Structures are given as structure tokens and as C-alpha cells.
Amino acid sequence: MQGVEASVTPWEVKGEVDYDQLITQFGVEPLNDELIGRLSKHAGAVHPFLKRGLFFAHREFGDWMNSYENGTRVVLYTGRGPSGQTHLGHLIPWIFTKYLQDAFGAELYFQMTDDEKYLISPDLTREDIAGYTYENILDIIAVGFDPQKTKIFTNLGYSRHIYNIATRVAKHVTFSTAKATFGFTESSNIGIIFFPAMQSAPCFLHQELEKEDAHVLIPCAIDQEPYWRIARDVAPKLGYRKPAGIYSKFIPGLGKGGKMSASIPETCIFLSDTEAEARSKIKDAFTGGQPTIREQKEKGGDPGVCIVYNYLFSLFEEEDTKVAEICNLCRTGGIMCGECKRMLAEKVASFLRDHQKRRGEARSRVEQFLLRE
Numbered sequence: 001m002q003g004v005e006a007s008v009t010p011w012e013v014k015g016e017v018d019y020d021q022l023i024t025q026f027g028v029e030p031l032n033d034e035l036i037g038r039l040s041k042h043a044g045a046v047h048p049f050l051k052r053g054l055f056f057a058h059r060e061f062g063d064w065m066n067s068y069e070n071g072t073r074v075v076l077y078t079g080r081g082p083s084g085q086t087h088l089g090h091l092i093p094w095i096f097t098k099y100l101q102d103a104f105g106a107e108l109y110f111q112m113t114d115d116e117k118y119l120i121s122p123d124l125t126r127e128d129i130a131g132y133t134y135e136n137i138l139d140i141i142a143v144g145f146d147p148q149k150t151k152i153f154t155n156l157g158y159s160r161h162i163y164n165i166a167t168r169v170a171k172h173v174t175f176s177t178a179k180a181t182f183g184f185t186e187s188s189n190i191g192i193i194f195f196p197a198m199q200s201a202p203c204f205l206h207q208e209l210e211k212e213d214a215h216v217l218i219p220c221a222i223d224q225e226p227y228w229r230i231a232r233d234v235a236p237k238l239g240y241r242k243p244a245g246i247y248s249k250f251i252p253g254l255g256k257g258g259k260m261s262a263s264i265p266e267t268c269i270f271l272s273d274t275e276a277e278a279r280s281k282i283k284d285a286f287t288g289g290q291p292t293i294r295e296q297k298e299k300g301g302d303p304g305v306c307i308v309y310n311y312l313f314s315l316f317e318e319e320d321t322k323v324a325e326i327c328n329l330c331r332t333g334g335i336m337c338g339e340c341k342r343m344l345a346e347k348v349a350s351f352l353r354d355h356q357k358r359r360g361e362a363r364s365r366v367e368q369f370l371l372r373e
């Protein structure tokens with residue numbers, strides 16, 4: 001990855017991402033201990049994603065919690081672009097959104113951008129996307145959101161409401177702003193040029209449907225942030241509050257460098273993978289370990305570059321002492337890469353078993369969650 005200039009947009013993340021630099025570039029704030037403390041107090045526990053620094057930045061998250069504390073309605077908004085099976089990376093913002101929903105008892109609006117993925121993917125048909133939309137919704141339900149408080153909608157299936165707001169947003173966004181924000185060119189199709197208004201629209205959906213003031217918080221990875229610049233710009237012009245945001249880093253793929261991305265399937269753990277598939281991908285994961293066992297014992301490994309350690313640290317090992325022990329053993333040559341891979345594979349297999357069971361049960365519950373016209 002060295003030598004590739006880093007760039008983060010909603011449609012591409014390339015190069016080595018420097019998160020401190022992104023904070024400056026996007027004009028967001030780092031999540032500090034005070035905010036983490038306040039959030040954890042409301043939730044009753046510090047989420048491991050906060051402890052391990054996976055959620056790292058925000059926009060006006062403190063103001064959003066002020067709204068909650070002052071009795072203003074707070075709601076959550078997040079989404080998924082259904083262009084393939086869900087992978088572990090997508091799950092990060094959703095797991096965290098559930099934590100927020102539980103902590104604040106907030107309603108959640110969940111947008112499926114079936115229009116976006118049709119417009120942007122040269123090879124996907126509307127039928128392909130309809131299939132992925134259904135499959136992805138099962139994964140979303142399997143995360144455990146409250147059916148009373150969670151409304152999932154697809155842009156094509158709920159277009160009357162979304163398009164209605166989107167046209168009002170779009171009227172205030174020039175092509176020049178859209179080009180600068182999203183990198184559109186002369187050859188971009190006109191559908192995708194309008195699309196940022198469709199993704200901004202749900203920031204105001206609750207207010208429109210319920211005819212009440214609400215403060216919206218968007219949990220997502222940092223790649224989606226450009227949309228919220230547009231939404232925040234337009235909000236006061238339409239008479240709404242600006243949405244707040246809370247942003248995660250990307251979990252990497254199993255290869256050397258780069259975020260987990262479905263475009264490199266062999267480095268991705270899909271939630272639909274069989275146990276055997278997941279185990280085999282983990283076996284081939286990049287660790288940066290020494291070429292021989294003897295050298296590994298002599299020189300030790302480098303957890304700082306190891307993807308297997310990264311997954312254990314970020315997602316699969318909650319015990320602080322256990323993580324510290326693995327880190328130390330690796331550095332001093334006390335543990336071989338194969339052992340760490342086996343440890344991770346066990347945890348991933350058990351996670352997939354549980355998720356796929358909940359996913360199966362979700363089939364009969366889809367209607368409970370869907371917003372229809």
C-alpha cells in the first residue's frame with residue numbers, strides 16, 4: 001500500500017488511512033474521554049469499540065446528548081448500500097447503533113440505498129440488488145434492533161417519502177459542491193449526481209413523518225461523512241436541526257493493507273460464509289510474522305501490523321488482560337502465528353454460528369421492521 005496516496009470517499013477508500021489527518025480534513029472532532037464517559041453512563045457500560053478506539057470521531061455528539069438530557073426527541077439514522085453480502089466491517093456501525101438505541105431508547109431509521117447501488121455498479125441488475133437488499137436486511141435484523149423502534153426502508157420501495165425530502169435538499173446543492181464533495185465527473189450518470197440528496201433526506205424523515213422536532217445522530221464509518229456535510233449545510237435552510245454524527249475507523253481486510261471490502265472477497269469475512277470458508281481465509285491472513293518458527297521464537301512478531309491481532313483487539317477479545325498477554329507473547333516470540341490464527345478462527349466460527357441462527361430467525365420478522373408506502 002505504500003506509495004498509494006490515501007483517499008477516503010463514500011465509494012473508495014485507498015492507501016494507508018491517517019485518522020488524525022482525516023479529523024482535520026473532514027472538520028470533525030476526536031471522541032474524547034469526557035464524551036465517552038457521558039455515553040457510557042447513559043449506557044451503563046463502556047462499549048468495547050470505544051475502549052479499543054474503533055469509534056474515534058464525532059460531530060456535535062455532546063450536543064446530541066444534551067438534547068436527550070433536556071427532553072428533546074433524539075433519533076438515530078444509519079444505512080446500507082446493498083451491493084453484495086454483508087461483511088464484518090458493515091456490522092461495526094450497526095452493533096454500535098444497537099448499543100446507542102438501547103442506551104437512549106431511540107428510534108432508528110435504517111436506509112437501504114438500492115438506488116445508489118444500481119446507479120453506481122455497472123454490472124448489477126435491479127434483480128441482483130433486490131436479492132441483496134433482502135439478504136442484508138436479515139443481517140440487520142440479526143443484530144438485535146428493537147422492532148418497536150426500528151424502521152428499515154429501501155429508497156426504491158419508500159421513494160414517495162424520501163424523494164419528497166430529497167428534492168428539497170437538492171434544490172440547495174449546486175453541481176459544483178457535489179463535484180467537489182463526491183468527485184463526480186462529466187461521465188458520472190445523472191442519477192448518481194442526484195443521489196447525495198437521497199442519502200441526506202432521512203436526516204429529516206422523522207421530523208416529516210411525526211411532525212415534531214428531533215435531533216438526529218448518524219453512527220457510521222468515516223467514509224460516509226461527506227453526505228452529512230451536505231445535510232448539515234441544508235438543514236437550517238429547510239428549518240431542521242443539523243444532524244450529529246459518530247464515526248468509526250475501518251476494520252481492515254485479512255490481507256496486507258486496505259479496509260475490508262467486498263471487492264477483494266478472499267480477504268473478507270462475509271456473514272454468509274460457512275465456518276470452513278472463514279477458517280480458510282483466516283489461515284491465509286497477513287500477520288507479518290517471521291518466515292520460520294525458529295526466527296519467530298528468536299525475534300518475535302509485530303502485533304502492530306498483524307491483522308489477526310487487530311481483529312482480536314478490535315472485535316473478538318473483550319478481556320483487556322488477555323489482549324495484553326497475546327500482544328506480549330507475540331512480541332517476545334512466545335506464541336506462533338498459527339496459534340493466534342486458530343484462536344481467532346474459533347471466535348469467528350462461534351460468532352458466525354450465532355449470527356446465522358439469528359439471521360435464519362429474522363426471515364419471519366422482516367415485515368415487523370419494514371416501512372412501506
Ligand code: TYM
Nearest residue numbers: 078079080081089090092093111220221224250251259260
Ligand atoms: P455501505 O453499505 O458501504 O456500508 C455500510 C456501513 O458500513 C460501514 N463500513 C465499514 N465500517 C467499518 N469497517 C469497514 N471495513 C467498513 N466498510 C463499510 C459504512 O461506513 C457504513 O456505515 N451509502 C451507504 C449506505 C447508507 C448509509 C446511510 C450508511 C445510506 N444511508 C447512513 C451510513 C449512514 C453505503 O453504501 O454503505
